[in-house]
Each structure stands twice: as structure tokens, then as C-alpha cells.
Amino acid sequence: MPIAPMTNAVGIDLGTSTIKLISENYQYRIPSLIGTPNPGWQGMSSDKSWLNNLIIEDSKGQEVYIGELARLQSEIRKPLASEGKMKSIDNSLLALKAILSLIMKSSYEQFVVATGVPIATGVEESKKLSRGLKGTHEIKVRNDATGEAKQMKILIEQVFIAPEPYGTYWHSLKTSGVQTAVDSIIVDVGHGTTDILCMYKGNMMRAASGSIEEAVDSLTNALSRAIQEKSGKIIRPFDLMTAIEQGKNNILVGGKALDIGKAMDQAVGSIADVIVDESNRLLNNLPPDAWIEKVIVCGGGAYVFGDYLKAAFFEANIVKNKEEVIMPKNAVMSNALGFEQIALTKLKKQ
Ligand SMILES: Nc1ncnc2c1ncn2[C@@H]1O[C@H](COP(=O)(O)OP(=O)(O)OP(=O)(O)O)[C@@H](O)[C@H]1O
Ligand SMILES: [Mg+2]
Known part of the structure; x- marks a missing residue:
């Protein structure tokens, strides 16, 4: 049976304190943090979910803690955004790849991504984020609690970036008809x-x-x-x-x-x-x-x-x-919901 390649529409809200991601039935919220690794006893944690135990390998092959794991276990934590703007594009890219891995059902998938960034984020930074996201990426993630490792490849076909509240504007227009x-x-x-x-x-x-x-x-x-x-x-x-x-x-x-x-x-x-x-x-x-x-x-x-x-x-x-x-x-997720709808619109135009 031939399997047609499927592209996923993803909506993201890359906030200063949490990142939200929505794609079809998936809805995730993680702290906007990445941190240094700080290995502990494996298998001892009661929460074994990928969401709360997310480790990704960076371009130098070094492991980085993402989201909740960084918040709880890293000695050095870096916020992805502060003072109303994005701080490090590289770190944001890493976190985005890590959460995209959560919605993958196979080892290769395609995406159209629409993401909101803090309003004070400059045009140059947005362009850099867009360039960094577009294209093919190898992703290596590991679950800190179970030790399970996964390797996957993604192709991000299209990227749309706008200030976060634009997602809610779009969402409100669509839902109010x-x-x-x-x-x-x-x-x-x-x-x-x-x-x-x-x-x-x-x-x-x-x-x-x-x-x-x-x-x-x-x-x-x-x-x-x-x-x-x-x-x-x-x-x-x-x-x-x-x-x-x-x-x-x-x-x-x-x-x-x-x-x-x-x-x-x-x-x-x-x-x-x-x-x-x-x-x-x-x-x-x-x-x-x-x-x-x-x-x-x-x-x-x-x-x-x-x-x-x-x-x-x-x-x-x-x-x-x-x-x-x-x-x-849903006032907390409305930006991400709107961006998912934007991603769907772009996907249909392909
Ligand atoms: N149902 C609720 N009732 C009251 N407060 C809430 C509720 N849900 C979330 N909050 C509060 O709202 C804040 C989180 O809101 P939100 O997720 O919009 O922030 P954020 O997007 O992560 O932050 P920022 O926009 O600064 O990056 C938290 O401080 C939380 O305590
Ligand atoms: Mg926000």
C-alpha cells in the first residue's frame, strides 16, 4: 500500500515564560527554558513522559535539557526570551525542534510551522529564526527518565512568523465568523x-x-x-x-x-x-x-x-x-490555536 507523505500544520506560541504548541489533537505547554545537563539516577522519576524529560543534542553533539526538565534539574538555565523579546535564536531553534519531536509518529515527517514571537522581537531576529527553521533537520532526543533515545528527520517546508497576539486576532476572527x-x-x-x-x-x-x-x-x-x-x-x-x-x-x-x-x-x-x-x-x-x-x-x-x-x-x-x-x-492557548489555523491555510495553498 503506498503511503503518501503527509505534512503537519503546527501552531506555536514562543512566549517569554512558556512555549505552546498545537497540532491536531496535540497540545503542549512547556517552560521557555533550556539548561545544562545534570544527570541523575535513571528510572527513579515517577513521571516518565517525554514532555517532562526532554533532552536534545545540539549541533556540537552536546546534550541540552529542554522545558520542564531544565526548570527542575539544570543548574544553569537560560530563558529563551525576556524583556519582551527573543534572546538566542539558536536556543529557540533547539527548543522548537525538541517539541516538534513530541508530535512525530514516524522517523520522517514534514511540517508547515506558524509561530508567534514576543512583540518586541526585531525583524532581523524573526528572519533568522525563519531561515533557521526552514529545511531539513536531524533531531536526536533522549528521555531523561527512561534513557530511551530517538533519532528522526524533519522537513520544515514553510515558516510563518508574527507577533504572538496575531494568533489570537486570527483565531477570534475565525471563531466569531x-x-x-x-x-x-x-x-x-x-x-x-x-x-x-x-x-x-x-x-x-x-x-x-x-x-x-x-x-x-x-x-x-x-x-x-x-x-x-x-x-x-x-x-x-x-x-x-x-x-x-x-x-x-x-x-x-x-x-x-x-x-x-x-x-x-x-x-x-x-x-x-x-x-x-x-x-x-x-x-x-x-x-x-x-x-x-x-x-x-x-x-x-x-x-x-x-x-x-x-x-x-x-x-x-x-x-x-x-x-x-x-x-x-481558551485564553492561554488562543495564540497557538490561531497560528495552527494560519499554518493550515498555508498548507492548503501548497
Ligand atoms: N485559569 C487561570 N486563572 C488565573 N491565572 C491563570 C490561569 N491560567 C494561567 N494563569 C496565569 O497566567 C500566567 C500564564 O499565562 P500565559 O501562559 O499567557 O503566559 P506566558 O505566555 O507564558 O507568558 P508571556 O506572555 O509573558 O511569555 C501564569 O502566571 C499563570 O499563573
Ligand atoms: Mg504569552
Whole structure:
């Protein structure tokens, strides 16, 4: 039976704190980290998944830890992006190849890749990433927990790169059934940065887009400071993330329950104000005939800041009613979902 070569459409969101990848039924999220190897006892770990035990060989034949494995086990960890832009193209390429290996069903496969990068990433860097991705690659990966090694070859036929929030813009247009381009602002509240992208007549407006450091991370930092002032106890910002994700107002500090509801409201309000102020400032760079019909709020921060942002965008007169501020159903994956749809479109045109 002849087997026709199949090309996979892949959507990626290469964020400053996590990388998201979507292809058909596969959905992955891994920390945007690579790290030095730090071998331990094999077979002892309870989690034997490839996703959390991913090692890849670099061009010099040296092993590099990727994602969760790097976060937990590497002594030296390097973020793939920070301050709103990509840091090392080579490292990003390595991480991308490693996660592509997760969706391979055979030892040779073809891909069309559409990926979002942080908004402040320069044109040169994007071109370099695109050049680096296109073509044939040998991939050698190993599972740290089981020791299993795999070798494969991939051909990346086409690459599309755009600022991350463009994925959500595309996704929202497709899912709402709107065919015409609507002037809109996409506000992606992530962990370490909030990216703001302005769309005018279907074009991404560079002068009216940018990124700021106020995001979920600023909220956990503010809460951690407030808790320390109140109780004298130190709670690391990172440890507050779960409480925030679960919407908990009461947390346990030094064995005593502490109500963080008020501190939370205050911090969320002031961070949301900064985000709206910055959006307002960026909007000044749009042509006068631009008419913002939609504000699309996405990223994990949409869950915490969504309601405040809705009210604040309305109060700042950026939208005429609150219903014009929308949130995609899956605000964390919406960029990657949109990029997958873009990759599918490119694939059909082939
Ligand atoms: N359901 C949720 N409710 C509240 N907060 C959430 C939820 N899901 C994720 N978050 C928070 O959102 C943040 C992650 O969001 P997201 O995945 O959009 O960030 P990121 O893309 O990795 O970061 P960046 O855009 O800065 O690179 C985390 O800080 C997480 O705690
Ligand atoms: Mg993000």
C-alpha cells in the first residue's frame, strides 16, 4: 500500500515564560527554558513522559535539557526570551525542534510551522529564526527518565512568523465568523509581559504596538510584598500562582489563614490601569480614521484581569460598550490555536 507523505500544520506560541504548541489533537505547554545537563539516577522519576524529560543534542553533539526538565534539574538555565523579546535564536531553534519531536509518529515527517514571537522581537531576529527553521533537520532526543533515545528527520517546508497576539486576532476572527478585518487591539496578558498589538484595516500597526512588564508576575510580586508587610512572613511570588489560578482569597501563611482579597483587588486594579494607559498611549499612533471595534484580551492573565480590563477599557472610552471587550474561550492557548489555523491555510495553498 503506498503511503503518501503527509505534512503537519503546527501552531506555536514562543512566549517569554512558556512555549505552546498545537497540532491536531496535540497540545503542549512547556517552560521557555533550556539548561545544562545534570544527570541523575535513571528510572527513579515517577513521571516518565517525554514532555517532562526532554533532552536534545545540539549541533556540537552536546546534550541540552529542554522545558520542564531544565526548570527542575539544570543548574544553569537560560530563558529563551525576556524583556519582551527573543534572546538566542539558536536556543529557540533547539527548543522548537525538541517539541516538534513530541508530535512525530514516524522517523520522517514534514511540517508547515506558524509561530508567534514576543512583540518586541526585531525583524532581523524573526528572519533568522525563519531561515533557521526552514529545511531539513536531524533531531536526536533522549528521555531523561527512561534513557530511551530517538533519532528522526524533519522537513520544515514553510515558516510563518508574527507577533504572538496575531494568533489570537486570527483565531477570534475565525471563531466569531467575521470575515472582514475589524480595527482592534489585542491585549495578551502573560506571565512576565503584556503584549499589545493594534490592528488597522487588517494590518499590524508597529508604532501602535508594544509590550510592558506589568503582567501576572507583577501581581504575585505585589501580593508577596503585601503579605510580608502584614504578617512578616515571606511567601515567594511563584508560590502564589496556584492560589491566583484557583481564585482563592484565603491562603495559609505560617499556619494562619490570611485574607488576601483586598490586597488582590487593589493590585489587580492598579496593574489593569497601567495596561489600559499603555494601550491608550499606543492608540495615539493610529491614523485618525481608525475605529476600534474590539478589544481582545488573552493570555493567562485574562482570567484574573479580564473583568477589570473590561471596565477600564470602557471607562477610558476606548470602547463604546463593555461587550466590545472579548476574551477567547481558551485564553492561554488562543495564540497557538490561531497560528495552527494560519499554518493550515498555508498548507492548503501548497
Ligand atoms: N485559569 C487561570 N486563572 C488565573 N491565572 C491563570 C490561569 N491560567 C494561567 N494563569 C496565569 O497566567 C500566567 C500564564 O499565562 P500565559 O501562559 O499567557 O503566559 P506566558 O505566555 O507564558 O507568558 P508571556 O506572555 O509573558 O511569555 C501564569 O502566571 C499563570 O499563573
Ligand atoms: Mg504569552
